[in-house]
Amino acid sequence: xxxxxxxxxxxxxxxxxxxxxxxxxxxxxxxxxxxxxxxxxxxxxxxxxxxxxxxxxxxxxxxxxxxxxxxxxxxxxxxxxxxxxxxxxxxxxxxxxxxxxxxxxxxxxxxxxxxxxxxxxxxxxxxxxxxxxxxxxxxxxxxxxxxxxxxxxxxxxxxxxxxxxxxxxxxxxxxxxxxxxxxxxxxxxxxxxxxxxxxxxxxxxxxxxxxxxxxxxxxxxxxxxxxxxxxxxxxxxxxxxxxxxxxxxxxxxxxxxxxxxxxxxxxxxxxxxxxxxxxxxxxxxxxxxxxxxxxxxxxxxxxxxxxxxxxxxxxxxxxxxxxxxxxxxxxxxxxxxxxxxxxxxxx
Amino acid sequence: xxxxxxxxxxxxxxxxxxxxxxxxxxxxxxxxxxxxxxxxxxxxxxxxxxxxxxxxxxxxxxxxxxxxxxxxxxxxxxxxxxxxxxxxxxxxxxxxxxxxxxxxxxxxxxxxxxxxxxxxxxxxxxxxxxxxxxxxxxxxxxxxxxxxxxxxxxxxxxxxxxxxxxxxxxxxxxxxxxxxxxxxxxxxxxxxxxxxxxxxxxxxxxxxxxxxxxxxxxxxxxxxxxxxxxxxxxxxxxxxxxxxxxxxxxxxxxxxxxxxxxxxxxxxxxxxxxxxxxxxxxxxxxxxxxxxxxxxxxxxxxxxxxxxxxxxxxxxxxxxxxxxxxxxxxxxxxxxxxxxxxxxxxxxxxxxxxxxxxxxxxxxxxxxxxxxxxxxxxxxxxxxxxxxxxxxxxxxxxxxxxxxxxxxxxxxxxxxxxxxxxxxxxxxxxxxxxxxxxxxxxxxxxxxxxxxxxxxxxxxxxxxxxxxxxxxxxxxxxxxxxxxxxxxxxxxxxxxxxxxxxxxxxxxxxxxxxxxxxxxxxxx
Numbered sequence: 001x002x003x004x005x006x007x008x009x010x011x012x013x014x015x016x017x018x019x020x021x022x023x024x025x026x027x028x029x030x031x032x033x034x035x036x037x038x039x040x041x042x043x044x045x046x047x048x049x050x051x052x053x054x055x056x057x058x059x060x061x062x063x064x065x066x067x068x069x070x071x072x073x074x075x076x077x078x079x080x081x082x083x084x085x086x087x088x089x090x091x092x093x094x095x096x097x098x099x100x101x102x103x104x105x106x107x108x109x110x111x112x113x114x115x116x117x118x119x120x121x122x123x124x125x126x127x128x129x130x131x132x133x134x135x136x137x138x139x140x141x142x143x144x145x146x147x148x149x150x151x152x153x154x155x156x157x158x159x160x161x162x163x164x165x166x167x168x169x170x171x172x173x174x175x176x177x178x179x180x181x182x183x184x185x186x187x188x189x190x191x192x193x194x195x196x197x198x199x200x201x202x203x204x205x206x207x208x209x210x211x212x213x214x215x216x217x218x219x220x221x222x223x224x225x226x227x228x229x230x231x232x233x234x235x236x237x238x239x240x241x242x243x244x245x246x247x248x249x250x251x252x253x254x255x256x257x258x259x260x261x262x263x264x265x266x267x268x269x270x271x272x273x274x275x276x277x278x279x280x281x282x283x284x285x286x287x288x289x290x291x292x293x294x295x296x297x298x299x300x301x302x303x304x305x306x307x308x309x310x311x312x313x314x315x316x317x318x319x320x321x322x323x324x325x326x327x328x329x330x331x332x333x334x335x336x337x338x339x340x341x342x343x344x345x346x347x
Numbered sequence: 348x349x350x351x352x353x354x355x356x357x358x359x360x361x362x363x364x365x366x367x368x369x370x371x372x373x374x375x376x377x378x379x380x381x382x383x384x385x386x387x388x389x390x391x392x393x394x395x396x397x398x399x400x401x402x403x404x405x406x407x408x409x410x411x412x413x414x415x416x417x418x419x420x421x422x423x424x425x426x427x428x429x430x431x432x433x434x435x436x437x438x439x440x441x442x443x444x445x446x447x448x449x450x451x452x453x454x455x456x457x458x459x460x461x462x463x464x465x466x467x468x469x470x471x472x473x474x475x476x477x478x479x480x481x482x483x484x485x486x487x488x489x490x491x492x493x494x495x496x497x498x499x500x501x502x503x504x505x506x507x508x509x510x511x512x513x514x515x516x517x518x519x520x521x522x523x524x525x526x527x528x529x530x531x532x533x534x535x536x537x538x539x540x541x542x543x544x545x546x547x548x549x550x551x552x553x554x555x556x557x558x559x560x561x562x563x564x565x566x567x568x569x570x571x572x573x574x575x576x577x578x579x580x581x582x583x584x585x586x587x588x589x590x591x592x593x594x595x596x597x598x599x600x601x602x603x604x605x606x607x608x609x610x611x612x613x614x615x616x617x618x619x620x621x622x623x624x625x626x627x628x629x630x631x632x633x634x635x636x637x638x639x640x641x642x643x644x645x646x647x648x649x650x651x652x653x654x655x656x657x658x659x660x661x662x663x664x665x666x667x668x669x670x671x672x673x674x675x676x677x678x679x680x681x682x683x684x685x686x687x688x689x690x691x692x693x694x695x696x697x698x699x700x701x702x703x704x705x706x707x708x709x710x711x712x713x714x715x716x717x718x719x720x721x722x723x724x725x726x727x728x729x730x731x732x733x734x735x736x737x738x739x740x741x742x743x744x745x746x747x748x749x750x751x752x753x754x755x756x757x758x759x760x761x762x763x764x765x766x767x768x769x770x771x772x773x774x775x776x777x778x779x780x781x782x783x784x785x786x787x788x789x790x791x792x793x794x795x796x797x798x799x800x801x802x803x804x805x806x807x808x809x810x811x812x813x814x815x816x817x818x819x820x821x822x823x824x825x826x827x828x829x830x831x832x833x834x835x836x837x838x839x840x841x842x843x844x845x846x847x848x849x850x851x852x853x854x855x856x857x858x859x860x861x862x863x864x865x866x867x868x869x870x871x
Contacts, residue, residue: 220721236708
């Protein structure tokens with residue numbers, strides 16, 4: 001029947017939520033296996049992540065870099081490119097922001113603008129390299145972005161020795177003008193949580209990415225290249241240019257994510273600050289179906305898991321949260337095709 | 348295995364509000380060819396997908412040898428002896444014929460290792476038995492389209508198919524290959540295999556099928572023994588009225604050349620010359636037809652003229668602007684529109700909406716969109732009138748282009764390329780896979796463009812189309828223009844001789860005409 005088919009289509013559309021539910025159910029088995037009560041743990045996790053102003057602020061703080069990296073992966077993916085180098089682009093972005101914020105002789109807010117721009121530009125440059133290699137030589141971006149991650153880590157470690165404070169692995173503080181205000185200065189309920197203006201920048205960028213992709217000539221061309229490169233070529237799009245541009249824009253988004261930690265939280269660059277946010281960004285984009293609004297929700301979800309995991313640590317091992325994240329990814333990959341097949345069979 | 352008697356009874360299948368099949372009944376007795384004809388979007392493909400287990404019916408039943416069955420997937424249909432040859436082949440290019448045929452059912456030697464020798468012998472025997480000449484060791488990429496189709500048929504037979512569904516099998520074949528295919532199909536029927544032939548070409552129905560069912564708007568418009576009906580009657584049932592032949596055309600002197608080609612040489616993917624020293628001009632208000640058997644350089648010529656592959660030598664000018672070696676965008680900017688020969692590969696982005704597809708290639712034009720912006724309701728609203736005018740079904744600007752039937756996709760491309768005010772138009776197989784009503788419409792539009800002063804270069808494998816539309820005809824053979832003529836001064840038979848390189852000695856006697864009235868005309 002037609003209504004039944006419409007119901008199935010709803011289910012397919014809701015597949016990310018179903019994936020999350022399935023992952024939580026599977027995670028419950030692990031929790032039960034170590035002798036804890038799954039529902040209690042989940043309730044505790046949820047309460048801690050969203051129930052208090054401080055907890056919400058912590059969740060948002062952890063969601064912020066994932067919002068940037070998720071957008072970065074989604075944008076590249078829409079243009080048919082799998083950017084696995086988001087981690088490295090985030091890393092060089094953070095480093096560039098710290099250097100610009102600490103050393104540029106600029107007054108007040110200008111310094112902040114310059115530091116944010118430096119983060120974006122460094123990420124863009126780092127993303128443009130595999131983009132150019134793809135456009136010029138057809139070299140696969142997955143391989144090159146992975147390699148460039150390693151190069152980014154090593155290069156920054158090496159360059160860092162010249163600027164790190166003695167006996168530390170971090171740079172000196174950025175100037176006051178480059179320090180992004182915390183949101184608790186405007187919203188007292190968030191008191192004590194490190195969530196900062198970087199989150200607002202991320203939300204604005206989500207809107208910008210959505211408009212770019214679905215409402216501009218440029219976005220139209222990027223999507224055409226991603227969905228049928230041959231037809232895009234026929235339509236007069238230069239595939240090489242589009243690929244390079246998509247990777248640069250993706251890298252810029254990732255690099256801007258460095259602002260959260262470097263400009264909004266610690267106010268300096270520290271070795272290893274990215275902590276895998278770039279890789280989780282791939283999961284965020286996947287769960288968010290490569291759509292900016294989906295990415296916002298998915299980054300919030302992963303942010304809640306990251307913070308909630310710290311809190312429930314007293315009762316279940318921290319690794320549980322990592323297992324949960326991995327399960328969500330696995331189920332997100334499987335749910336949609338499974339539902340589509342079921343829809344074909346039964347509807 | 349004996350051939351089952353298959354009956355589709357009262358099949359209804361809906362897609363949202365659209366009823367693709369409305370209580371359709373179809374009888375397939377063993378050892379017969381049943382032709383299923385109808386316009387694009389009449390529901391032929393949907394019905395066959397239901398029969399092959401790719402879609403589930405909302406109502407109705409499938410009866411095999413008197414038993415009610417339900418095919419959850421194609422595997423289930425295959426178990427009941429059904430096989431399908433899709434219009435777009437499902438072959439692995441890099442594997443051999445034997446590997447493709449046995450794929451998923453490989454014969455195994457000890458330790459689970461493959462036994463390629465066994466597979467090749469088996470496939471060779473099968474090919475021999477059904478008189479389907481193919482080399483089991485050849486790679487798919489080396490085969491002609493006709494041979495690839497034989498591999499698809501072998502694949503189905505290897506899986507025990509006794510009921511073969513062929514989806515527009517002649518659309519991609521040369522006239523010679525059509526004759527070969529028909530011989531194969533007749534032999535299969537003689538062995539008791541039954542065949543469902545989906546087609547637009549009524550001459551093929553007359554030549555091959557014993558029964559015909561005409562679908563219109565998802566319903567059975569009529570069903571008869573072929574011997575008891577006529578092509579005119581079938582055409583009438585398909586479209587509701589018999590399309591008038593294209594006779595009316597204005598006579599006007601062509602104007603300035605808008606598409607000029609000088610000494611053009613184009614290399615193919617293997618870097619061999621595919622177009623050699625070709626020169627011609629298409630003038631304003633003129634349709635120049637390129638006739639030729641597919642594979643004689645048409646594809647490379649069109650790709651080069653569209654700016655999709657640079658020429659090795661020579662020059663192209665569009666409306667006086669030298670564009671050779673420049674990008675496709677610059678070709679379009681100089682005033683070129685292009686209906687590509689492969690709509691899925693070149694012409695459409697399947698995951699984009701109809702509205703978005705209607706601006707592919709125009710996405711940078713100032714009159715489409717404002718400033719950097721493009722998309723949303725403005726774009727959708729702007730597309731509605733053209734979707735209506737070109738009768739794209741469904742005319743929903745937000746529907747995905749990939750969900751349209753092949754003929755509707757072609758109409759969508761025509762709606763885009765014939766309404767953008769270009770100076771020169773490349774039309775490669777503009778009506779391939781399109782139903783009679785739409786063929787007529789597209790032909791009229793091409794003539795209207797000509798009368799409006801455009802220069803049209805028409806490439807088609809349908810000689811009747813070339814003859815009906817062209818002011819001048821160029822024959823392409825082995826990459827060269829070997830003959831130039833006008834429709835008034837030639838006919839299909841003479842053109843055919845030039846196309847196959849047999850007319851180099853003009854005094855040679857013409858060979859007797861071959862029996863089958865195939866392929867060349869929609870309405871023979």
